[in-house]
Amino acid sequence: MDEFEWTAKSPLRHVRVPGTFDATTPEPGVRLSERTRYGLLQIMARRGRRAETAAVSYHFYGVEPPARPAVSFGKDVTLVWSGADQYLALWQGDHRPVDAVRSAFGSAASVSDQSEGRCLVQLSGPRVRDVLAKVSSLDLHPEAFPIGAAAATFIDRTAVNLWRESDAADGSAVFCILMFASFAESIWHVILMAAAEFGYLTECGLSLPRRERTESVDHEQ
Numbered sequence: 183m184d185e186f187e188w189t190a191k192s193p194l195r196h197v198r199v200p201g202t203f204d205a206t207t208p209e210p211g212v213r214l215s216e217r218t219r220y221g222l223l224q225i226m227a228r229r230g231r232r233a234e235t236a237a238v239s240y241h242f243y244g245v246e247p248p249a250r251p252a253v254s255f256g257k258d259v260t261l262v263w264s265g266a267d268q269y270l271a272l273w274q275g276d277h278r279p280v281d282a283v284r285s286a287f288g289s290a291a292s293v294s295d296q297s298e299g300r301c302l303v304q305l306s307g308p309r310v311r312d313v314l315a316k317v318s319s320l321d322l323h324p325e326a327f328p329i330g331a332a333a334a335t336f337i338d339r340t341a342v343n344l345w346r347e348s349d350a351a352d353g354s355a356v357f358c359i360l361m362f363a364s365f366a367e368s369i370w371h372v373i374l375m376a377a378a379e380f381g382y383l384t385e386c387g388l389s390l391p392r393r394e395r396t397e398s399v400d401h402e403q
Contacts (some may be wrong), residue, residue, distance in 0.1 A: 211309030211380025214373065217302040217358075220274050223283060226292045227267040234290045235267070242286045243271065251332045253345045262343055262360070263332050270296070270343065270360070301366035304347070305373070306356040309380040314357060316376040320344070324355070338372045340365045 225247070227235035239247045245256040247269040254261040262270040271283075284293045305313065311322050317337045321327060332345035340361065347356040361369050374382065 209381070210307060210383040212305060212307040212313050212377040212382040213385065214370075214377070214382055215304050215385035217304055220272060220297070220302065221279075222296045222300055222360075223271040223280065224264070224294045224296050225269055225271055225283070225287070228289065228291060231290045232267045235287065238287050238290060239269075242283065248332070251334070252330050253332045255330070255348075262345055264334055264343055272302075272360075299363055301361050301363050303359045303361070303366075303370065303373070304356060305359065306350045306354050307380075307382075308352075308354050309377075310355055310357060312380060313373065313377045314344075317372055318344070322346075322355075322357075337361070337369050338365075340369060342369070 225235070225239070236246050236249075239245070239261070243256050243259050243261065245254045245259070245261060247261045248254050248263040251263050253263065259271055259273040262272060264270050280293065280295045287293055314320070314322055318335060320333055320335055327333075327346055329346050329348055332343065335342060335344055337344075337359065343360040345358055347358055350356050359369070374384075
């Protein structure tokens with residue numbers, strides 16, 4: 183029997199070219215980067231076992247999963263609301279503790295590895311909200327969408343998960359967009375076209391942030 187060795191490749195490898203496009207401004211209005219080398223699990227509580235799933239999550243990750251459209255920030259993991267009684271667990275690194283997580287949840291939740299099936303892009307900069315306003319119907323005003331807010335929404339008629347991270351060093355808002363890998367090139371082009379008038383800087387291969395403390399945000403939209 184033939185044996186196959188699979189090597190993960192970025193779904194943006196053909197279009198993700200580092201550089202700056204500056205139309206009218208002295209500094210790029212938006213910074214875009216693909217986040218790489220991360221693990222991603224989809225965790226879905228089974229019927230009637232939401233509370234049990236939340237308790238196991240707290241024991242395993244050190245933070246409770248969000249019950250509403252929000253994210254929970256742990257030291258080494260971010261839990262992203264993705265629907266009723268379900269969330270995505272995102273962490274930096276190649277380690278894939280799928281069996282350990284499945285064992286921890288037992289029959290309380292279904293666990294599936296989504297690491298190779300998604301693409302994660304981060305956007306920041308002084309004009310980031312202007313760009314996202316062109317491609318999303320969300321109200322991203324700081325009062326409506328504070329740090330820790332999340333949404334399951336659409337960009338270019340494609341389903342994505344979008345959430346707001348801690349602000350960048352320059353004080354600008356930081357947003358993450360998690361999309362299916364097969365739609366990554368299309369969405370990347372749409373965002374670049376929306377950002378063209380403001381100028382943009384593209385970067386490659388950034389790692390996820392590491393935190394020294396945990397913070398749980400439960401934001402109701």
